[in-house]
Amino acid sequence: MKIKSAESERHVLTVMVDNEPGILAKITGLFTARGYNIDSLTVADITEDHAVSRITIVTNGPPAVIDQIEAQLERLVPVHKVTDLTTAGPHVERELALIKVAGTGDKRVEALRIAELFRANVVDTTTASFVFELTGSPDKVDSFIALMRELGLVSVGRSGVVGMMRGAEEV
Amino acid sequence: MSQASGAALLMQCLVDQGVEFVFGYPGGAVLPIYDELFGDERLRHILVRHEAGAAHAAEGYARATGKPGVVLVTSGPGATNAVTGIADAFMDSIPLVVITGQVPTALIGTDAFQEADTVGITRHCTKHNYLVKDPADLVATVEEAFRIATTGRPGPVVIDIPKDVQIAIPSESKAPTKPGSHRYAPQMVAPADQIAEAIEMIAGAERPIFYTGGGVINSGPRASELLRKLQDLTNAPVTSTLMGLGAFPDTHPDWLGMLGMHGTYEANMAMNKSDVMVCIGARFDDRVTGRLDAFSPESKKIHIDIDRSSINKNVGVDLGIIGDCATVLEQLIEAWGSNKGKDLGEWKARIAGWRARECLAYPEKSKADPSAIMPQKAVERLYEMTRDRSPIISTEVGQHQMWAAQYYGFAEPNKWLTSGGLGTMGYGLPAAIGAQLGNPDTLVIDIAGEASIQMNIQELGTASQYRLPVKVFILNNEYMGMVRQWQELTYESRYSNSYSDSLPDFVALAEAYGWKGIRIENGDELDAGIEAMMAHDGPVIVDCHVAKDANCFPMIPSGAAHTEMLLYGDQVGGTMDDEAKALV
Ligand SMILES: Cc1cc2nc3c(=O)[nH]c(=O)nc-3n(C[C@H](O)[C@H](O)[C@H](O)COP(=O)(O)OP(=O)(O)OC[C@H]3O[C@@H](n4cnc5c(N)ncnc54)[C@H](O)[C@@H]3O)c2cc1C
Ligand SMILES: Cc1ncc(C[n+]2csc(CCOP(=O)(O)OP(=O)(O)O)c2C)c(N)n1
Ligand SMILES: [Mg+2]
Numbered sequence: 001m002k003i004k005s006a007e008s009e010r011h012v013l014t015v016m017v018d019n020e021p022g023i024l025a026k027i028t029g030l031f032t033a034r035g036y037n038i039d040s041l042t043v044a045d046i047t048e049d050h051a052v053s054r055i056t057i058v059t060n061g062p063p064a065v066i067d068q069i070e071a072q073l074e075r076l077v078p079v080h081k082v083t084d085l086t087t088a089g090p091h092v093e094r095e096l097a098l099i100k101v102a103g104t105g106d107k108r109v110e111a112l113r114i115a116e117l118f119r120a121n122v123v124d125t126t127t128a129s130f131v132f133e134l135t136g137s138p139d140k141v142d143s144f145i146a147l148m149r150e151l152g153l154v155s156v157g158r159s160g161v162v163g164m165m166r167g168a169e170e171v
Numbered sequence: 172m173s174q175a176s177g178a179a180l181l182m183q184c185l186v187d188q189g190v191e192f193v194f195g196y197p198g199g200a201v202l203p204i205y206d207e208l209f210g211d212e213r214l215r216h217i218l219v220r221h222e223a224g225a226a227h228a229a230e231g232y233a234r235a236t237g238k239p240g241v242v243l244v245t246s247g248p249g250a251t252n253a254v255t256g257i258a259d260a261f262m263d264s265i266p267l268v269v270i271t272g273q274v275p276t277a278l279i280g281t282d283a284f285q286e287a288d289t290v291g292i293t294r295h296c297t298k299h300n301y302l303v304k305d306p307a308d309l310v311a312t313v314e315e316a317f318r319i320a321t322t323g324r325p326g327p328v329v330i331d332i333p334k335d336v337q338i339a340i341p342s343e344s345k346a347p348t349k350p351g352s353h354r355y356a357p358q359m360v361a362p363a364d365q366i367a368e369a370i371e372m373i374a375g376a377e378r379p380i381f382y383t384g385g386g387v388i389n390s391g392p393r394a395s396e397l398l399r400k401l402q403d404l405t406n407a408p409v410t411s412t413l414m415g416l417g418a419f420p421d422t423h424p425d426w427l428g429m430l431g432m433h434g435t436y437e438a439n440m441a442m443n444k445s446d447v448m449v450c451i452g453a454r455f456d457d458r459v460t461g462r463l464d465a466f467s468p469e470s471k472k473i474h475i476d477i478d479r480s481s482i483n484k485n486v487g488v489d490l491g492i493i494g495d496c497a498t499v500l501e502q503l504i505e506a507w508g509s510n511k512g513k514d515l516g517e518w519k520a521r522i523a524g525w526r527a528r529e530c531l532a533y534p535e536k537s538k539a540d541p542s543a544i545m546p547q548k549a550v551e552r553l554y555e556m557t558r559d560r561s562p563i564i565s566t567e568v569g570q571h572q573m574w575a576a577q578y579y580g581f582a583e584p585n586k587w588l589t590s591g592g593l594g595t596m597g598y599g600l601p602a603a604i605g606a607q608l609g610n611p612d613t614l615v616i617d618i619a620g621e622a623s624i625q626m627n628i629q630e631l632g633t634a635s636q637y638r639l640p641v642k643v644f645i646l647n648n649e650y651m652g653m654v655r656q657w658q659e660l661t662y663e664s665r666y667s668n669s670y671s672d673s674l675p676d677f678v679a680l681a682e683a684y685g686w687k688g689i690r691i692e693n694g695d696e697l698d699a700g701i702e703a704m705m706a707h708d709g710p711v712i713v714d715c716h717v718a719k720d721a722n723c724f725p726m727i728p729s730g731a732a733h734t735e736m737l738l739y740g741d742q743v744g745g746t747m748d749d750e751a752k753a754l755v
Contacts, residue, residue: 018354021302026294033295064483071480077299077319077355 008060010039011086012093012163013070014171015055018078019045026076027055036069037061040095040160052080056162058138083171090166096159097141102129103152111151118144129154177306178203178337181270184313186213190241192232192608193217194225198245199285200272203337217608217637220629222249224601226256227627230265231602234588235563236609237391239266239320246272247285250331251292255595257327258296262592263414264389266325268316269297275335276304289331298326304333307341315355323357324478325389357477361494366502368490369449369473373503374510376447378470378518379407382430385414385591386452386476388584390496394418395584397500398451404507406515408522410438412453413576416587421580427522428531431459432727433573436530439725439733441522442467450474452496455485456592457755465732475499530725531577533739537718544694546571546646546717550578550618553644556701562614563588563606567599567623570652570723575618577723597626603641604634614642614705621647621714622671631684634710642704643712645677648719656722661729661747677714691715729754 017023024043031038039058046054059069066084073082085091099120101111104127115122115132118140124131134144138161145156165171175183181204185193193216197205208216219225222244229240240260244253250271260267274283290302299319301312309332316328373379381402387394395418402409402425409419410427419426428435430442439461442448448470453459455474460466463486472488474481475496482491492499537543550571564579565588566572572589581587588606590598599617607615617624624645634641654669678688687707691700691714704711725736730751 022290022294022300025291029294064487068480068484071482071484075478075480080354 006062008062009066010058010060011066011084012091012161013057013059013073014083014085014163015057015073016080017053017055018080019051019053020078023053023078026078027057027073030072030076031059034068034072036065040158042160042162056160058161081171083165085163085165085171088165088171091163092166093137093161093163094135095138095141095161097134097145098123098157099132099134099145099148100129100154100156101132101148101152102154104128107151111148114144114147114151120144174340176203176338176340177309177332178207180306180309180341181313181332181337182207182211182214184310185241188313188317189238190214193241193243194219194229194232194605195243196222196225196245196249198249198272200246200274200334201243201249201337203334204243204270204272216243217633219601220632221627222252223255223597224604224627224630224633226253226267226269227259227595227598227601228605228630228633229267230256230260230263230598231565231588231605232609233265233267233605234388234602235585235606237585238609239268239317240605242267242269244269244271245285246274246289247287250287250289254292254296255593257293257329259590259593259595259598260327261296261298263590264325264385265327266320267327268313268320269327269329271329271331272337273302273331273333276333277335279333289329293329296327297329298324300329300331302331302333303336305341306336306339309336309341319355323355357495358493359477359495359498361475361492361499361502365490365492366499366506369492369503370506370510372447372471372473372490373405373407373449374507374512376407377513377515378444378446379405379449379515380441380445380447381407381409381449381451382411382442382453383409383415383418383451384412384453387415387418387496390452392584394452394497394500397497397504401500401504401507404504404510405512407449408441408519410434410442412456412459412591413589414591415453416576417581417584420582422582429576431456432461433577433723433725436528436725436736436738437522437525439727439736440525443733444521445470448472450476450488451500452476454481457485460486461727462730462732465734467733528738530736530738533721533724537720539720540718542693543718544691544697544715546574546648546721547578548694549646549697549715549717550574552697553616553618553701554579556698557614557616557705560614561586562616563603563610565589565599565602565606565615565617567617567619567626568594568596568653569620569623570648570656570721571618571620571646573723574646579618596623600624600627600641600643601630601633603643604630604639607634607639607641608637616642616644619643619645620652621645621649621674621677622651625675628680631681631686631710635685639710640708641710644704645712645714646717647674647677647714648717648721649674650719652721653723659722660745661752663746677712681712687711689713
């Protein structure tokens with residue numbers, strides 16, 4: 001017999017939660033226990049009194065599963081609000097990446113030239129390496145990393161996506 | 172109150188919450204709480220014999236009274252022993268508040284003696300859980316825990332309290348935390364436009380059906396009354412899940428019986444052929460739907476549920492209404508007004524045709540042993556002879572559970588206690604004990620299997636200690652019958668490890684615990700045995716020997732549609748393809 005699978009869609013969810021111990025484990029555990037996917041997850045507290053955290057989760061799954069994910073998240077007591085940015089309307093997604101490239105000569109020059117095109121900053125340099133800092137959409141970060149692969153990529157750190165609705169709305 | 176320790180504060184909170192019973196078992200990490208219990212007349216502590224028994228007893232108490240069940244256990248093994256009952260309560264939406272002791276805060280994470288990560292272990296089988304690290308948070312936490320356990324979709328809440336927090340006195344400088352009112356506010360009332368839409372659908376239906384579930388029981392007795400009222404207005408036939416039995420009277424002409432895997436032919440056929448299905452507090456469980464793509468293909472579906480995650484989880488519906496059963500039923504009744512609804516004569520006639528199949532008929536005699544009592548007969552007699560005392564029935568898990576659901580009739584809510592979602596063998600005896608404590612004057616019977624009863628048999632001692640006159644009626648077929656039935660149907664009768672070997676002498680066992688023991692071996696002893704069970708004012712085990720080869724029908728085999736039910740007399744047995752075998 002075969003194990004069945006279904007067509008997936010990518011969705012970006014923001015989840016406002018009480019900033020209390022165990023909440024992250026609750027959320028990530030919910031994803032594993034119910035077989036949902038996490039492509040990336042970011043979290044930090046965002047209010048003056050540190051009482052509320054904003055979590056951005058990039059997930060993928062068939063539409064019915066995405067709907068269940070939202071419903072299951074809302075069921076958790078410390079969760080205040082879940083917004084699916086992907087369906088809620090125009091929004092921005094940004095990611096921060098640190099990218100280390102090592103090399104000398106032409107490759108080093110080329111890496112620096114491409115970094116300028118991408119508006120990446122050099123945050124550390126030695127005579128044989130750079131650490132670039134790049135902010136942008138996940139696609140932009142992906143393409144930059146792909147280019148660096150040919151030019152001596154050593155290591156990558158990515159923050160995962162944070163997202164926000166365009167316009168005056170709170171989310 | 173400022174001089175009160177964490178343990179004393181906890182005790183006060185429980186009293187303030189109106190807690191009558193605490194089901195528990197002591198140990199090192201809860202000694203300060205047990206010391207507070209000592210001599211305190213405001214609460215009654217029920218000492219169980221195993222923490223699993225505490226959790227199930229609290230569940231039985233909760234289901235039979237509508238109040239939350241409270242459990243108190245020690246850290247480590249105390250907490251892990253309670254986990255099955257917590258998971259059971261989570262699946263069946265039973266309100267529990269479980270207090271677990273924890274090692275002192277400074278030792279957490281050091282693999283201290285009897286340390287277990289209780290909050291981690293119970294994270295996904297509780298509605299919510301807490302580790303209280305500061306006695307100043309205790310009062311607010313307990314208040315919130317009770318609110319969360321009992322409102323919205325009920326469920327278990329764990330409060331893990333380190334031993335030092337039980338002993339410490341909250342510092343006066345720190346203001347006690349107030350419960351967060353900003354969070355957790357279940358939606359009770361449905362929007363008016365959804366009610367109007369539902370009424371239009373129901374009034375226009377030619378083949379309506381009400382598919383009701385445990386949510387009606389969760390919502391309180393008023394929901395059952397309102398269900399009856401709405402049915403009276405609309406005339407729709409009613410079926411229920413295993414968890415919803417009793418919400419609608421079994422004696423009503425429009426009662427179809429239970430639906431699903433072991434539901435009646437008429438209930439499943441009516442579900443399949445209906446044009447408007449109103450699901451009220453049920454969750455489209457796989458035991459109920461059978462093969463999803465063949466589930467009630469022609470109907471428009473309305474789903475009333477307090478938990479939005481139940482809606483569209485397994486079955487897509489046309490109108491999802493988030494709200495509390497009683498509240499929404501009331502809204503529907505009001506909105507129905509002077510509606511007449513369609514003439515349902517033809518629909519009822521079709522249903523009468525399905526009823527005529529008499530799907531619950533069973534062979535008079537066992538093939539293997541013609542003199543044996545048929546288990547269905549035993550439950551029928553039990554029902555006939557005890558029904559006028561309107562007893563509470565609990566069950567273990569297996570064929571006997573299904574026979575109890577099929578052949579015992581329920582006219583009222585909160586009279587039927589069974590482990591549906593988790594299907595936990597060993598649930599029935601402790602649940603009966605909890606129910607009996609909450610209803611001291613009611614007849615409480617655990618309809619059991621000889622295998623299941625052994626899973627929490629130690630609780631016989633609890634009933635003896637508290638002089639609880641619970642009855643255990645064992646349908647002893649010398650098999651894990653439900654397992655044997657599946658092996659017969661799917662594995663060509665290779666009965667791998669499903670024979671109940673080395674059974675104890677249940678009568679002697681009963682007597683050893685100070686219970687009365689009765690054995691029934693032949694048909695002509697059945698009525699007298701039941702009579703004697705009821706005549707005894709203490710606890711009784713009835714070891715009722717029944718046919719070993721009886722199977723539970725009707726049955727929708729794994730992966731089959733509602734219309735592909737097996738009835739008694741159908742040729743069954745053999746094997747199945749892997750797709751079907753993979754289903755549970
Ligand atoms: C051996 C075995 C065989 C079984 N066979 C069958 C079978 O043939 N037929 C059958 O039906 N079951 C059967 N079951 C039980 C089955 O596994 C499920 O437990 C059961 O079907 C679920 O019942 P339910 O849908 O009523 O949901 P429950 O588990 O009772 O859930 C209640 C639903 O109501 C909602 N709710 C709770 N409170 C409220 C409220 N106040 N207002 C509104 N909504 C509320 C909840 O959110 C939830 O969606 C069997 C179990 C076992 C162990
Ligand atoms: C704790 C637990 N373990 C295993 C099972 C699987 N199981 C379901 S029914 C059953 C057999 C029950 O036998 P018995 O209590 O004699 O009831 P019968 O089916 O014979 O009426 C088993 C093993 C279960 N439901 N619960
Ligand atoms: Mg058995």
